[in-house]
Amino acid sequence: MPVNTDRFLADLKTLRRFGAFKTGVHRPTFSPQDMEARHWFVSRLREEGLQAEIDGIGNILGRSPKPGPHLLAGSHLESQNEAGWLDGALGCVAALHLAASGLPVDVAVFSDEEGHYGSFIGSRSFTGILEESEIDALANKYHGKPLREALREAGLEGRPRFGVEPGRYKAFLEMHIEQGRQLEGQGLQIGVVTGIVAIWQWKITIEGQQNHAGTTTMAERRDAGMAAVRLLAMIDEEFPRHCAERTVWTAGRIALSPGAPSIIPGRAEILFQYRDVDIEVLRRLEVVLRRCVAESNRRERCTATLEAMSLSTPAVSDPALQDALADAAEALAPGKWQRMPSGAGHDAQYLARVMPAAMLFVPSINGISHHWTEDTKDEDLAMGMRVLAEGARRVLEG
Amino acid sequence: MPVNTDRFLADLKTLRRFGAFKTGVHRPTFSPQDMEARHWFVSRLREEGLQAEIDGIGNILGRSPKPGPHLLAGSHLESQNEAGWLDGALGCVAALHLAASGLPVDVAVFSDEEGHYGSFIGSRSFTGILEESEIDALANKYHGKPLREALREAGLEGRPRFGVEPGRYKAFLEMHIEQGRQLEGQGLQIGVVTGIVAIWQWKITIEGQQNHAGTTTMAERRDAGMAAVRLLAMIDEEFPRHCAERTVWTAGRIALSPGAPSIIPGRAEILFQYRDVDIEVLRRLEVVLRRCVAESNRRERCTATLEAMSLSTPAVSDPALQDALADAAEALAPGKWQRMPSGAGHDAQYLARVMPAAMLFVPSINGISHHWTEDTKDEDLAMGMRVLAEGARRVLEG
Known part of the structure; x- marks a missing residue:
């Protein structure tokens, strides 16, 4: 039939x-x-x-x-x-x-x-x-x-x-x-x-120091928002060098606390994921991601930590x-x-x-x-x- | 007395x-x-x-x-x-x-x-x-x-x-x-x-295209979040070259829409301000900011627009x-x-x-x-x- x-x-x-x-x-x-x-x-x-x-x-x-x-x-x-x-x-x-x-x-x-x-x-x-x-x-x-x-x-x-x-x-x-x-x-x-594809979903948390955006000099700042920007810009440069043909990566959420115009962000939270069908590619990109976070912690006066939310197969x-x-x-x-x-x-x-x-x-x-x-x-x-x-x-x- | x-x-x-x-x-x-x-x-x-x-x-x-x-x-x-x-x-x-x-x-x-x-x-x-x-x-x-x-x-x-x-x-x-x-x-x-100091407060809006973070290839994307990151990274490089001794600048808020882990952000909104006591410095930095936004629009597949929220004296x-x-x-x-x-x-x-x-x-x-x-x-x-x-x-x- x-x-x-x-x-x-x-x-x-x-x-x-x-x-x-x-x-x-x-x-x-x-x-x-x-x-x-x-x-x-x-x-x-x-x-x-x-x-x-x-x-x-x-x-x-x-x-x-x-x-x-x-x-x-x-x-x-x-x-x-x-x-x-x-x-x-x-x-x-x-x-x-x-x-x-x-x-x-x-x-x-x-x-x-x-x-x-x-x-x-x-x-x-x-x-x-x-x-x-x-x-x-x-x-x-x-x-x-x-x-x-x-x-x-x-x-x-x-x-x-x-x-x-x-x-x-x-x-x-x-x-x-x-x-x-x-x-x-x-x-x-x-x-x-x-x-x-598997999705490897990470949370990156950056701790800086919340402060007044007018009275805190640039040299004194520990701006978690700008540390997040520089870290994501680094990932954006590094990932294309190590990905496979159909790998995708996405920072779907960037949240700055407290998120007010005149307050230096004391904390930033990034949801970052990448996807590929090849477990070897996923593992390679984890190494790249960890290297970027370590490099951020070397350069910045803020502390970035990386937490795996879910790593599927x-x-x-x-x-x-x-x-x-x-x-x-x-x-x-x-x-x-x-x-x-x-x-x-x-x-x-x-x-x-x-x-x-x-x-x-x-x-x-x-x-x-x-x-x-x-x-x-x-x-x-x-x-x-x-x-x-x-x-x-x-x-x-x- | x-x-x-x-x-x-x-x-x-x-x-x-x-x-x-x-x-x-x-x-x-x-x-x-x-x-x-x-x-x-x-x-x-x-x-x-x-x-x-x-x-x-x-x-x-x-x-x-x-x-x-x-x-x-x-x-x-x-x-x-x-x-x-x-x-x-x-x-x-x-x-x-x-x-x-x-x-x-x-x-x-x-x-x-x-x-x-x-x-x-x-x-x-x-x-x-x-x-x-x-x-x-x-x-x-x-x-x-x-x-x-x-x-x-x-x-x-x-x-x-x-x-x-x-x-x-x-x-x-x-x-x-x-x-x-x-x-x-x-x-x-x-x-x-x-x-x-005067505060010059701006809103930068970046329009991209909201899409599925798994099925949209990197080449197809118009990711408003990453365009925001690259624009802020550019501002972060340019401002120190043009500021005065006590100028400060702050991106206090970065909001991505819809802000979900598996959705490519279709829209980003940045609250960005700078402060100085010298009106000439404020004007010079406006030129720098406008140049960065124009450069972003030249490079990116997203559209950034700059809106003055308040420009005090x-x-x-x-x-x-x-x-x-x-x-x-x-x-x-x-x-x-x-x-x-x-x-x-x-x-x-x-x-x-x-x-x-x-x-x-x-x-x-x-x-x-x-x-x-x-x-x-x-x-x-x-x-x-x-x-x-x-x-x-x-x-x-x-």
Whole structure:
């Protein structure tokens, strides 16, 4: 039975109505809009003959009644605040339509990939690395509601949490929008993901001395803000000499205390991260970063300290799965696909720890994501669905 | 009648109890603590035989019954939040004790020098350059209460505002703590202020493009945060080549939007100021700043714009008044005084526009001000009071 791309697009557009915000959606994890979307998705899974439930962390598992071997496919349903309609939703609806096309595919929806409460709590729960004590400790990062309270309000308290049934799955597949402009820029329709970059996130704290901006001479100052500026300028010069081709680095936040026009900043806090698919590159850049901080402490009258916030491991896509998806892409969209890394994190990186995993990208119009204007052409969505189904068929037969 | 420094110190210590916070005070403008301090000060002025009232902007004027010529002296009573006990209070109590010593001195307390609502509204009102429309528009910068509402709650609504009586004053004198470490560092007790620096305050806004920190390649980025860092690093290199000996410059605030670890900042806002006593230096540095911004716009894929927030005029102390204070200092504290600029703004800079004005500094322990640990030794406070009184006597006789 071929995949029905019209019904696939229709389901995507129905899902878009839950928490509709301008042309995007606002579906924070466990909000009423998000829970409505989850319940609707469970009902759609059941309509397609899957045995579907929501578990105690908000994950959905729709089990195929077909005999094995099975594939697992899916993504997430909640969105960032006031964000796009496709991020996450696309991979869930695509998985639904793999199953609807008659393939032996279980469908998974992983909770809170967008991190309203924690870091990948859904896929980490499913793959067995989320402790109850972490659930106890987490709270919503925007409004502070404890995760336990949110789960109770969503009616999920006390439910068991699903895990990976040993021996059931041959592989995990996740379809997603690219969230960048590489595909669109080259006129391509499909990206076969070679790996998911790791993010090494650091906090740099610089301690100086808060003082009056008029009465403290330049020679007397210990200005934490200017020390931060000079350190970031040094990193900006050093990183290009040591990075790889697709490494990215970002200082997303610079906060000066107290942040008043006439007070010399006594303290600066920088959130600095870099991403790469190669662990050796990540390690090399850590050495460079530590050298820059040491050099700052040698030069400045302020003290900079470096703290690792999170150092994740790059996830490499399974080569055989990549080849199956690449062959499917070449068959259906000849010359209009490429292999590429994923610069963003995805649930697939946790699934890759317990089974072969791979991802398929479709283009993002203007590269926009995490914004309500996020979009992808219908023809690219449909092509992605067909390539995913053809790839899944090849994996199951291979 | 010589000045009574014991009673002067006792009054200072009584005033310290209004809004006591640790070893400092918390007396935000028009707060209950601040109004209690004002009413107590009015009663002290009346005890010393002055005719004293609070006006419609919160200024206090205590008029001497003695025949002229008169001096005017004073400062401000409110404090920064959780700040020191001497800033402002010292100049008010010193003025009270000039009058108490029998000199023909009017005592002025200028409202909100600390800028909880506006910029020098008290001294600007007294010198005739505060419009009713500005009073209508102002609100508390911490909690947003409109100035009109605060004046009503303080019982000041509808009162007339005092102005400078033409021909009444020979000069204005203000005693103040140094708020820096120059005097203490050199073992001096008195600073005769040569001028008050002007502050040229700018806002630099940098527009880039907000984007995903993982999926946007370095080549594609328009990172407003890094453009801000490079611009500030350029200013940090250029300013020392063009500044004067005591010029200071400060980037007190750098705000990146949205300020999240995984989002490339789309916008940066910098509050940047420099101060000098010489208008030519201020103008030269404006040229340097504009050149740096232009150079940034030439190099970067972001757009920097420069907006003048306030460009004040340096206030020069009257040379004859300086000499009178210097002679008094040399007579009472031989070799333990110097002439020096004021790096902070003071009410005296507005008074200097309408009459000869001068200031006297006493040392700040560790240079600390705008903090509850602010302090000055009793012996330095007393010496300052004696030199101020002797200087005032010389001015009146001169």
